[in-house]
Structures are given as structure tokens and as C-alpha cells.
Amino acid sequence: xxVVSQHPSRVICKSGTSVKIECRSLDFQATTMxxxxxxxxxxxxxxxxxxxxxxxxxxxxxxKDKFLINHASLTLSTLTVTSAHPEDSSFYxxxxxxxxxxxxxxxxxxxxxxxxxx
Amino acid sequence: AQSVTQPDIHITVSEGASLELRCNYSYxxxxxxxxxxxxxGQGLQLLLKYFSGDTLVxxxxxxxxxxxxxxxxxxxxxxxxxxxxxAEYFCAVGAGTGxxxxxxxGTSLTVIP
Numbered sequence: 477x478x479v480v481s482q483h484p485s486r487v488i489c490k491s492g493t494s495v496k497i498e499c500r501s502l503d504f505q506a507t508t509m510x511x512x513x514x515x516x517x518x519x520x521x522x523x524x525x526x527x528x529x530x531x532x533x534x535x536x537x538x539x540k541d542k543f544l545i546n547h548a549s550l551t552l553s554t555l556t557v558t559s560a561h562p563e564d565s566s567f568y569x570x571x572x573x574x575x576x577x578x579x580x581x582x583x584x585x586x587x588x589x590x591x592x593x594x
Numbered sequence: 595a596q597s598v599t600q601p602d603i604h605i606t607v608s609e610g611a612s613l614e615l616r617c618n619y620s621y622x623x624x625x626x627x628x629x630x631x632x633x634x635g636q637g638l639q640l641l642l643k644y645f646s647g648d649t650l651v652x653x654x655x656x657x658x659x660x661x662x663x664x665x666x667x668x669x670x671x672x673x674x675x676x677x678x679x680x681a682e683y684f685c686a687v688g689a690g691t692g693x694x695x696x697x698x699x700g701t702s703l704t705v706i707p
Contacts, residue, residue: 480637510695519684519697520638535694569637571695583688583695585630587637 478504478574482586489560490594497555497589499570505550506572510583511543514567526553560593567591596621596689600698607675608706615670615701617685626688627668628695629659633681641683644668655679680705 479502489495499509507528512520524534524545532545542564544556553572557564567590571583597620607613619625626645630638642653649661659670668685685698 482637517702519699520695522694522696525694571638582628582640582643584640585638588635590635 478572478584480506480570480572480584480586482568482570482589484589485587486590486592488592488594491561492559495557495560495591497557497568497570497591499553499555499572499586501551501572501574501584504572504574504576506553506574507550508573509547509553510571510573511545511553511555512569512571514569514588516567520569523555557591560591562593565591565593596625596687596696598685598687598696598698600683600685600701602701603699604702604704606704606706609677610674613670613672613675613679613703615683615685615703617668617670617698618666619668619685619687620666621687621689623689624663627659627661628686628688629653629657629668629670630684630686631655631681632684632700638684641670675703675705677705677707679703 481500483498509526511523514520522535523538524532526532526545526547528547547553567588569588571585599618628643629641632638641657642651644651644661652658657672661668683701686695
């Protein structure tokens with residue numbers, strides 16, 4: 477099946493620093509990628525939709541300047557958490573849509589990145 | 595606005611017993627419906643999906659789900675649960691112009707020997 481990777485899988489950083497998380501589609505080209513945030517024992521909350529070559533579309537309540545998303549190629553999207561604070565600690569999951577497989581509607585999820593801000 | 599409700603936060607079943615996980619959605623049109631499973635510390639794996647056509651869909655690992663428009667439901671079933679099925683299960687609806695996914699709150703499944 478379609479494979480999506482994330483790097484790093486786990487990151488610990490100091491408060492005030494920025495952290496970049498990469499999401500890659502390994503065996504397909506993803507024109508659209510999505511970023512989710514998951515708090516412990518809670519559901520996934522959509523943060524933003526990332527389209528290759530254009531600005532990301534953020535969900536209501538998500539700070540654009542806080543969570544910078546770049547989708548520079550058809551296989552890579554990055555999420556940068558700027559000036560991270562402890563409340564940003566969470567599990568961040570990306571997904572990618574492969575229009576050639578499973579239909580336009582199916583998303584393939586990465587394994588997630590656990591961020592801990594001290 | 596679209597929403598997904600999974601009424602059962604936690605379910606415990608005995609190995610070999612049947613399973614049904616409930617999912618109700620709210621959406622103005624016919625949605626795209628999905629069930630995903632998440633093991634601890636892992637990403638999500640697609641179990642099955644419904645787009646159109648036959649309302650009973652078969653998925654991986656012996657799971658099936660039935661779309662009932664009149665009840666706005668998409669319940670997940672498995673006739674005989676295995677210990678390896680213990681995980682978190684999420685129902686999701688794909689909606690909007692960008693087909694964003696909206697997830698339910700999840701149901702945690704415990705399987706006892």
C-alpha cells in the first residue's frame with residue numbers, strides 16, 4: 477500500500493525553540509497532504525490542508541504563524557512549530573492523498589511524531 | 595457542519611466474541627466514510643471505506659461496516675475478535691471541497707482472554 481513516513485518520530489526541545497517535522501510520501505506523489513494533532517487519548521484534530529505549490533489552508537483556531545506548513549514538492553510537506561511551548565507538546569500526524577490509488581478520497585497516514593517541549 | 599460521534603469511549607470483549615463499534619455522522623450530503631485503527635504509539639491504518647454502492651463494505655482483518663443512511667450510521671463489526679484487535683478505533687468522514695477528514699473521538703477496544 478501507499479507509504480507515508482514522518483521524521484523525526486520523536487523530538488524533545490526546549491521552550492522557545494522551533495521544531496521542523498517532515499512528512500514524505502514514499503511511493504506516490506501527493507498533491508495534497510494534511511496535518512493533524514492528537515492529544516493523549518483523544519481524537520485527531522485537523523490542523524491544516526497543504527497543497528503542493530500553494531499556501532496551506534488552516535482550520536479555525538489554528539495559528540498560522542505558529543504552525544508553518546510548507547509543501548514544496550509532491551512528496552514532501554513540512555510542519556514547523558515556531559517558538560514551541562510546553563502546551564505544543566502533542567502527537568503530530570500527517571497524511572497524504574494519492575489520487576491514483578484508493579480514489580481521491582482516501583488518505584494514507586504517517587506514523588506520527590511525538591513532540592515534547594520542556 | 596460535519597461531525598462524527600462515537601458513543602462508546604471504551605469497549606471490552608472476550609476473545610472470540612462478536613464486536614460492533616458504533617459511529618454516527620452529521621453531514622449534508624452523502625459523505626465518504628472510513629474506519630481506521632491505531633495501535634499504541636502508531637499511526638493509523640485504514641480498515642475499510644465507503645464511497646457509494648453496496649452499503650455493506652468489507653475491510654481488512656475480517657472487519658466489515660454497514661452504511662445506513664436513514665440512521666446516519668456506519669457501524670463497524672467483526673464476528674470473532676482476536677486479541678490482536680485490541681487498539682483504538684476511529685471513524686472518520688471525508689467532507690468539504692478539499693475532502694478534509696473529521697474524526698470521531700475514538701473507541702478503545704480491550705480484548706480479554
